[in-house]
Structure formats: structure tokens, C-alpha cells
Amino acid sequence: MAQLIADRRDIDFVLHEQLNVEELSKNEKFEAFNRKTVDMVVSEARNLAVKEMLPTWKEGDEVGCTFNAGQVIIPESFKRLFGLFNDGEWLAMNEDPEWGGQGMPRSVSSAASEYFNGANYPFMMYPGLTHGAGKLVEEFGTDEQKHLFLKNLYTGKWTGTMLLTEPCAGSDVGALETTATKNADGTYSISGSKIFISGGEHEMAENIIHPVLARIEGAPAGTKGISLFLVPKYRVNADGSLGAFNDVVCTGIEHKMGIHGNATCSLTLGGKGECVGTLLGEENKGMKAMFVMMNEARLLVGMQGFSCATTAYMYAVNYAKERIQGPNLTKPAGGGVPIIQHPDVRRQLLIMKSYVEAMRSLLYFIGYCNDVIAITEDAAIKDKYQGFIEILTPVAKGYVTDRSFEVCNHAIQVYGGYGFVEEYPVAQLMRDCRITMIYEGTNGIQAMDLLGRKLGMNKGKVFMDLMVEIQKVIKESKAHESLAPFTANVEAALNKLGETAMHMGKTAMSDKVMNAFAFAHPFLEVTGDVVMAWMLLWRGTIAASKLSDAKKKDLPFYEGQLKSLEYFTCNVLPVTLGKMDVIKATNGAVVDISEDSFIG
Amino acid sequence: MEILVCVKRVPDSAENEIVMNSAGNDIERDDLVYSVNEWDNYAVEEAIQIVEKVGGTVTVVTVGDADADEILRREMAMGAEKGLLLQDDAFEGSDCKGIATALKGAVEKGKYDLIFTGAQADEGAGAVGGMLAAMLDLPYASLVNKIELGDGKLTIGREIEGGNREMNEISMPCVLSIQTGINEPRYVGIRGIRKVSGVEIPVMSAGDLGVDAGSVGAAGAKVKKIDYFVPEKGEGAEMLEGSTEEIIDKLIEILKANGGL
Numbered sequence: 001m002a003q004l005i006a007d008r009r010d011i012d013f014v015l016h017e018q019l020n021v022e023e024l025s026k027n028e029k030f031e032a033f034n035r036k037t038v039d040m041v042v043s044e045a046r047n048l049a050v051k052e053m054l055p056t057w058k059e060g061d062e063v064g065c066t067f068n069a070g071q072v073i074i075p076e077s078f079k080r081l082f083g084l085f086n087d088g089e090w091l092a093m094n095e096d097p098e099w100g101g102q103g104m105p106r107s108v109s110s111a112a113s114e115y116f117n118g119a120n121y122p123f124m125m126y127p128g129l130t131h132g133a134g135k136l137v138e139e140f141g142t143d144e145q146k147h148l149f150l151k152n153l154y155t156g157k158w159t160g161t162m163l164l165t166e167p168c169a170g171s172d173v174g175a176l177e178t179t180a181t182k183n184a185d186g187t188y189s190i191s192g193s194k195i196f197i198s199g200g201e202h203e204m205a206e207n208i209i210h211p212v213l214a215r216i217e218g219a220p221a222g223t224k225g226i227s228l229f230l231v232p233k234y235r236v237n238a239d240g241s242l243g244a245f246n247d248v249v250c251t252g253i254e255h256k257m258g259i260h261g262n263a264t265c266s267l268t269l270g271g272k273g274e275c276v277g278t279l280l281g282e283e284n285k286g287m288k289a290m291f292v293m294m295n296e297a298r299l300l301v302g303m304q305g306f307s308c309a310t311t312a313y314m315y316a317v318n319y320a321k322e323r324i325q326g327p328n329l330t331k332p333a334g335g336g337v338p339i340i341q342h343p344d345v346r347r348q349l350l351i352m353k354s355y356v357e358a359m360r361s362l363l364y365f366i367g368y369c370n371d372v373i374a375i376t377e378d379a380a381i382k383d384k385y386q387g388f389i390e391i392l393t394p395v396a397k398g399y400v401t402d403r404s405f406e407v408c409n410h411a412i413q414v415y416g417g418y419g420f421v422e423e424y425p426v427a428q429l430m431r432d433c434r435i436t437m438i439y440e441g442t443n444g445i446q447a448m449d450l451l452g453r454k455l456g457m458n459k460g461k462v463f464m465d466l467m468v469e470i471q472k473v474i475k476e477s478k479a480h481e482s483l484a485p486f487t488a489n490v491e492a493a494l495n496k497l498g499e500t501a502m503h504m505g506k507t508a509m510s511d512k513v514m515n516a517f518a519f520a521h522p523f524l525e526v527t528g529d530v531v532m533a534w535m536l537l538w539r540g541t542i543a544a545s546k547l548s549d550a551k552k553k554d555l556p557f558y559e560g561q562l563k564s565l566e567y568f569t570c571n572v573l574p575v576t577l578g579k580m581d582v583i584k585a586t587n588g589a590v591v592d593i594s595e596d597s598f599i600g
Numbered sequence: 601m602e603i604l605v606c607v608k609r610v611p612d613s614a615e616n617e618i619v620m621n622s623a624g625n626d627i628e629r630d631d632l633v634y635s636v637n638e639w640d641n642y643a644v645e646e647a648i649q650i651v652e653k654v655g656g657t658v659t660v661v662t663v664g665d666a667d668a669d670e671i672l673r674r675e676m677a678m679g680a681e682k683g684l685l686l687q688d689d690a691f692e693g694s695d696c697k698g699i700a701t702a703l704k705g706a707v708e709k710g711k712y713d714l715i716f717t718g719a720q721a722d723e724g725a726g727a728v729g730g731m732l733a734a735m736l737d738l739p740y741a742s743l744v745n746k747i748e749l750g751d752g753k754l755t756i757g758r759e760i761e762g763g764n765r766e767m768n769e770i771s772m773p774c775v776l777s778i779q780t781g782i783n784e785p786r787y788v789g790i791r792g793i794r795k796v797s798g799v800e801i802p803v804m805s806a807g808d809l810g811v812d813a814g815s816v817g818a819a820g821a822k823v824k825k826i827d828y829f830v831p832e833k834g835e836g837a838e839m840l841e842g843s844t845e846e847i848i849d850k851l852i853e854i855l856k857a858n859g860g861l
Contacts, residue, residue, distance in 0.1 A: 002617070008633070037797040040674060043635075044788040052787070088789030102790040322843035424845075553631035 002318040004050055005118035006310045006360075009557050011042060011111050014361050017542050019368045021107050027375040030105050038108050045112035048088060053119035056081055060122050060261025061428050065202075067253045072201040072263045078123050079204050086156035090116070091127045092134060094370075099138065099146070100154035105374075106367030110303070114360070117307035121432060122261035126159055126199045128300050132293045133160025136211050137230065140281035140289045148236050149209055159205040162293060163194040163212040163231075163267065171445060173287070174223035178214040178269065180277065190214055190231055190277045191270035193251075196439070200265030201233075201250035207242060208233040211293070212269065212277060213286050220284065228286035229277035231269065247274035258431030295389075297440045298397040299366060305401035305436035306359045312411035312429045313352045320345050320414055339414070348410040354536065354564040354572070355403045361535035362400065366392055387462035388469070391454045392531070398446030398521075399528025401436040408433045447520035450527065455505055463501060470494050470534040477537050480544040482562075489569040490533045493576055497530045500580045507586060518590035519583045526583065529576040533569055540565035601656035603647040604712045605680065606703055606732070607640035609664050609671045610722040626828050627723075636671040639718025641678075643778035645785040646747060647716055648679040654749060657681045659710070663691050663702045672801050677792035678785070683801040690806045693818030696724070700731035701816050705809025707736060714754075715775045719743050725823075729777035739774040745782045 015021045021038060024030040033041075056077040066073045085091065093109040095101025117124050134153035137145055152158040169176040178192025190212060194200075201208065210231045219225030235243035247270050254264040269275045281289040320340035328337045339345045369385040369392075376382055408430035412419030419426050437443050455463055471494065477487040504523050508516035543561035550558050611618065611627070612635040621628045636644075647658040659682040660675040662668045672683035686702045694702070707715060715733075719742065720726035733740030745765065746757030753771045759779050760766055770776075806813045814820055833839060838854075840847045855861040 032794045032797040034797055036670065036673060037793055039670070040677060040788070040793045041790065043674075044677075044793065048787050084787060088787055089791050090789070093790060102794065104790065319843065322846075324842065418845075551630070 002314075002321075004054065004311070004314060005046070005307075006114055006314065008042070008046065010357060010360065011114070012039075013539070013542075013557070013561075014364050015042070015107065015111060017546075018361060018539060019107055019364060021105060021368070021371075024105050024107070024371050024375065029103070029375050030371070032103070033105055033108060041104070041108055042111045042115075044088070045090070045115045048084065048090075049115035049119035052081055052084055053116060053123065056123060057120040057261075058425070058428065060120060061258075061432075062260075064260035065253055065263040067250070067263075070201075070250055071203070072250055072253060072265060074202045074204060074263055075261050078126070078261065081120075081123060082126065082156065082204050085116075085127060089155070091156045092131055092154035095131075095134070095138070095154055099134075100151045106370040107364050108367075110364045110367040113300075113303050114307055114310065114363075117304050118311040120261070121304045121307055122259040124304075125259070125262045126202075126204065127156060129162055129199055129297075130156060130158070130160040132162060132297055132300070133209050133211050135296060136228070136280060136289060136293050137209075139292050140228070141230070145230060145278060145280065148238075148240060149230065149232075152207070152240075153209060157205065158207040158209055158232075159199060159202075160209045160211070161197055161199050162290075162297065163197055163200075163210050163269075164290065165196045166192065166194055171442065173213065173290075174221070174226065176213055176215065176226065178212065180214040180216045180227060180229055182216065183276070187276045187278055188214075188216070188229055189270060189273065190229060190275045191273070193266065193268050195266045196254070197265045197267050198262055200263065200267050201253075202263055206234075207236070208248075210248065210267075211280060211290075213290060214277075216283055223287045225284055226286040226290075227283050228280045228289045230280045231275060231277035235276065244274075246276060247272050256435070258428070258434055294440060295393055298393055298446070299363070301436050301440045302396035302400040303363055305404035305433055306356075306363055308429045308433035308436070309352070309359065309404035309407035310356050312408045312426050312433075313349075313356045315425055315429075316352060316411040316414040317349060320349060325416075345414055348414055350563065350567045352407045352410050353560070354568045355407055355532065357539065357561070357564050358532035358535040358568070359400050359403065361539060362392065362531060363396055365535070366396055384465050387458065387465050390457060391450070391462050391466055394446040394450040394454060394524060395528050395531050397440065398437075398443040398450070398524050399531070401433070402443055402525075403528070403532075405430070405433050405437060443524070444521055447524040448517060450524050451504060451508060451517065451520040455501060455508075460505070467494065467498055470530070473534055473538045473541065477541040477544075480541060483537075483540055483544055483565070486540065486565050486569040487537065489573045490530075490537045493530050493533055493573045493580075496577055496580050497526060500526060500583050503584050503586075512586070512588075514591045515586050515588055518588075519586060522579055522583050526576050526579050529572060529579075533573055533576075536561075536565045536568050601650055601654050601714065602710070602712045603650060603656065603658050603714045603716065604707060604710065605640065605644050605647050605658060605660050605675070605716045606718075606728065607644065607660050607662050607671055607675060608637040608718070608721045608724070609634050609662065609668045610637045613722055620828070620830070624827075624829060625825070634667070634671070636674055637718050637721040637724075639720055639778060639780055641675070641718075641785045642780050642782050643716040643718050644675045644678060644680055645783045646778055647714070648786075649783060650714075650747070650749065656713075659684060659712075661686065661703065661706050663687075663694070663699050669801055673796050673799070674788060676796045676799065676801075677788045679792065683799070685801050685803045686805075686809065687803050688805040688807075688813070690811075690813035690817045693821060694816050695821040695823040696727040697731055697822065698816035698820050700728050700735055701811055701820075702806070702809060703728070703732050704735045705806075705811045706804065707732070709804070709809065713772050715773070717775070717777045719777045719779045726777075729775055733775035736775065739770050740776070741768060741770055741774070742777045743779045744776045745779040747776070747782070 022035045025034045060075045063075045092101040093104045097103050137150045166176050180188040212229045212231045215225050233248050235246050237243045249268045251266045323339045324336040325339050327334045328341050369388045372385045373382050411426040418424045474491050477483045539561050543558040547558050611632040619628045658680040660680045661684040663686045676683050717729035743759045744756050745759045748755040757765045840850050
């Protein structure tokens, strides 16, 4: 039987040959995660994903969630699955064992996360958001809040959400209208309406904990006056037992294009004046706290999109090997052949392969950056790796989900007419994948984040550090003559990216700021392309060094690495250079056109 | 209750495209992914459940090379407390009797109330359990799909032809070969994996077990595989080809055409 979801050999390559995660186990913090442990984690995550999660994915799509008089019914199979997931303690893989976590390196948990999300990411949103809510409690909660909520969240006894969006406060969170009024006992009465709340209501867990953004009466307007509150569905008594219903009422769920298994709820808080929350962190510092969760959530969304891509790629390759249609062009009388022999199908598969491999390396690398920060005592190294995370987050969310959707699209094309039929899996993957380009900050906002915040961060040092890191790989690859043309293309693209970044930085600070931001998304695209090229060159350099002594079974894999590198650097990067020319020209049509001219 | 469960590392049929090697005498093993034999996994789960009820220890044992360590570790992460690897060049090429001989040595080094094997292995003859029992002169039941604990004895259900089940009483110590479906094996969680991360699994050689090297391995094997092939298509047989979906569609057509649906 063919592999599902992900290419295990490629996962092992990234973990053990590219990132050498076993080295992390030399540090006391990760000492349990030696090679054997890491391999078993990946195997058992795959086992659970393939045997239990994947079979519920289609049911989740077809049955979906239903709403009736305030009650939300999620797919029945998800409840058993959530039990199995929690039994295995997969929810808080990286967190402190004291609070129910498992202390695993993030690079390693990335592999488990890829399998789980690839199997059923609409289901994984329930534990994913639960983890995010727990992280907020861990970072900003009082001791009392931690003891009341944290372990129950990290073990999946309760689930969590994230309540930001309101009807008039979407991308502009500062416009929110939910209010918090301080009570005599130090708690706050919360009143307002929230929409698009993933997992906002269900009966899968005995309580749901909502971190809620609201404005304390009299607080400043905009984001500076927003505070964060912890609002449970059922109040929690001092001894940890559940109290009265907390007046958090679901008023409806959305009917969406994809991720049908996850309930997207509208919630009214305090409709009867009986919703009580506790302050999480400091007053008016809610956005700062929420960014902790949002940064994690953005990386998670990148993983969600990527998981659709890797799953779609695996389906497409397997299908192309089995589906017999038409003769080989060079043997017209030879009868039908598997469609993987047809050049245009191969072209699409190689595009998919290149992106999937490079995106996997990028996401795992960001996990690895967290691991380095966790074990190093050196402040400069910590800063550098934190900088990598900061500048690569918009790429990991914005660029990766854009490309993942593209990969899903190619998968449908490889399937031909069957790809358009819901009986086959790739249509659902494309539908599920689409939202990843929108939520947790649209990809346009990710582009603005890259240009407006990250590019100039620490006076440009973060961007420069990234350039230096990429140059290191270029230098190593120069030791391999066979890679010379590919290395040269990556180097040319990196140098031109530096020039483009300089131009964008200057333009953004000039009176042409609108023009600069009109090119924010193209700038995210070219940055992402260069990051992909970096990852593929890194992989190719390893493959080139191992090729001569490779075992028979590894030869096609390493050769495949070199083909991904060749394809990307010779077919994609030249287009990237052209895109950079366009950015540097900064044509003003987008800004100059009047609103009246869009429709005559 | 002290329980020894004999397990085997086999190619994972869910992960591999099984193809013949170029010599045509075995499957191509270069690129295989291995895992614990499915029947053995049920046996380990049953042993864990018994120990959870009445206390005791589950030990998992295998005959294999250094790589077989991974399945012992996996079953220990699942809940078995101890592991034991029987590793010796002398064991290489053993037939079922050779494997049973090595396992007998391991049984005699401990004191076990119950010895479980899987009913069969993905690439085996389903014979080790019975041979082991005979060598140890212990009572034996095959294809066990239910176990009820009694005082010094067990009541066991056996799967028999036609989907029927028979119930037997068997005294302990005994050897049981466990059928799939007896339970629902648990998944391995991270806590279990972390627990076994630093565990050293003891290794015993033929000498340690008191086993004569000449009685095991290729030299001692009385049954030898001489060929391995996909049977030729017989008269009236039709091999369905294409993608899984296409094969299913064709099968449904055939069933409909022949009154099967």
C-alpha cells in the first residue's frame, strides 16, 4: 500500500540529515529525545493519523456540524478521536511536563503535527486552539488561573478557543465593541458578540475556555485600550469544580466552503448580563498578549495549509502512477501508460514536490529555531534565532498557504475530471486549504507584516541575519561543482532580494508609502521564493555529499532532491528575478486608479 | 501474573509495496519499513490488560538482530514493563523450531504464568506457539480470542471454523496463541515513548540461553524455503488491475453481473 499524507523518508531526511535533531538530546532539556525516541514519535503519530484520524476526515466534511437552539453538534467520530488523541497526550507536545505537556522539541513535533493535520486538520483545530488558549494562560495567567485552567487545557479535558473577531472588527481588531466592566470582587462582566469562533461551542469536552478581547469601560480607543479576559463556558469554582453556566451563548454557525468538521460559531457573551471573566495579563495590554497566541496560530495555519499540500501531493503521485491513460508520446503504438509518464503531469508533480519539500524544511526549521532558543544560554544566539522566527512567520503563514493552495490545485489537475468529483480526496483538500490564506491575518496582512514590521526590525539586522544564514548554505554548496549552476541562481536571487528589500524599505518611508504597500504581497512572494530556494539548496548540498556512498534504496531519494533543486532554481527563480524587477519599478497603477474607475 | 509475550519484527504491509527480489526467492527487503507483527500487538495488549487487572509484569521478547530492539521498545512504550532481545548470529536462518528453541531458552530463564504468541505472523507459518508449548511440555491453545481469569486456570475462547467460538478451561502455566480481535490494542502515546527513551534492553545470546548453536539457525533448520513466487493465474481467475478505485468499480460490476449484489 502506498504511503499516505507524507513521505516518511523525506520527514526523516529533514529531521536527521538536515536539522540533526538528535543533537538536541545532548541538552538536558531534550535528553529523552534521542534518535530512537524521535523515530518512535513520528511512527506513532503516523499510526494514529492514518488509522484513526484520516478515516474521520471525509465524514467530518460530509456530515459537518449542525446547530439547533444554541446547541452545536459536531461529527460523532470526532469525540472518540479526541479521546484517543488525549490518551496519547499529543495536545501539548512541547510544553512543560509540570502542566501536562511532554517537553518535546518543536522540530520533532512538527513531524507529528504534519501527520495529524494532514489526516484531518478540521479536527485538529479543536486541540490546536486549545493548546493556544493554554499557552496564553501559561504565559500571562496568575498562579490561580494556571492551577484552575492550564492542566485541564493541556490534557484536553477542556477545550479552548480564541475570541477576537466581531462583525465590525475583522482585520481591524482595534474596532471591537465587546466591553468589560469591573466587579467588586475583581472579576469583570463581559458583554458583546463575537463571530468566526472556531470550536466555539460543542459537547466534546465538559468545558470550553474562551480567551476574549474586550475593552474595559473608559479605556483608550483602538488597540491600545484592549484587554484580554479568560471566559469559561461554565464558571470554575475555586476547587476546580464546574459552576453555573456563564452566559456564553452560541447563536449560530457558519456554512463554509471547507473545514466543515470544525464548528465556526457566533457567540453572544453576557446577553443576560451574567457572563463573568477574569483579566489575563494586564489591563489594556491584551493585544500584546494576544500576539503570543496569534504568532503561534499563524505558524499553525502555515502547517495546516502545508499539510493539505503534502497530502494532496501524495495522492497525486500515487494516482499518477496507477492511472492508465494514453500512450507514451515516444511510443504512440505502445498502448496506455500510467499518466506519470506524460510530460505535463510530470511537470506538475515536480512543482508540487519542490514546494512540498521546501515548505516542510522551512516549517521544521522554524520549530528548530525555537529549540535552539530553548537550550542556548547565549543571548546573541537567542536573539538571532528569535529574529529568524519573526521574519519567517509571515512567509510560513502567507507564502506557504498561497503555495499550498497552488499544490492542491495541481493535484486536482493531475486527477483530471475525477479531481473535480467529491468522491476523490483532492477536491476536499483544496476546499479545506482555502481558508488558511485568510484566517489568522489574511495573506495581505502577512505581507504588510513582513514589509511594515519585520523588514526594518532591529534596524534591518533581522533581515541581514537571514541573508547571512542563506549565504552560509550557498558557501557550502559551492564545494559541489555539480551544483554550480543552481548555486549561482540562488546567489543571484539572494543578492537581488537584498536590493529589492532596500528599495522597498526606502519606498515605504517615502511619500510613496502606498505604492510600497501595493507591492507588499509581491515582495512576500519573492522573499518566499528565495527562502524556498535556500531550503532546496541546503537539501541539495546534503544530497550531493551523500550520493556517492548512498545505499541502493536511498539513491532515488537523493537524486530526487537534486531534481527538486534543479527544477526550482532553473524554472522558478528566473521568474522570481523578473518579479523583483517589477517590484523595483514600483508602477503606480494600483494606487493611482480612482475607485470610480474600477467599474465604468 | 508474570506474562511473557513473544513478538516478531515484520515488514509493515500498510507501508510497503511488496515486490519479489531479482533472484525470485524472496521479497525485496532493501527498502522495507518494519513494524511489530499485528497478531503479536494484540497479544501484548491482552497481557497488559490482564496485568492492569490483577498485577504482575509483562515482558516482551523477540528473536532478531539489533534492529528488532525497536519493536520491543515500541511494545514497552505501549505498556510492557520489560523487554528481552535474543540475538545471536547462530539464530540466523532459523526455521520455526529454531525460533521456538531460542524462546524456550528465554522462558526457562524466567518464571512465567502465561506465555503468549501471536496466532501467526505476516511472514510465518503460525507454528512457533505450538512448538514452544510442546518443547516446554505446557498446555497450549491456539487462535485464542477471549480470556477469563480463574484461580490457577483460565477459561479461554477459541475461534473455530464458521465464525463459531468454543470455550475451554486450561491450567496455568500455559502457552496461548492470540487471535486478532480479542481486544482493541491501545495506541502508543508520548509519555510511554519518553519512558522507554533511556531504557537498556538486555540481550541474550544462544550461550546465555543454554541453547546449542547447532540446533538453531540455518544449520539446525529442517524446513527450508526453496522458492517464493506469485502463483500463476489459474483457469477462470481474473486479476483486476488499475487504481484501487478502478478495481473496486470493476469488482462491483462483476458482482452485479453474476448476481452477487
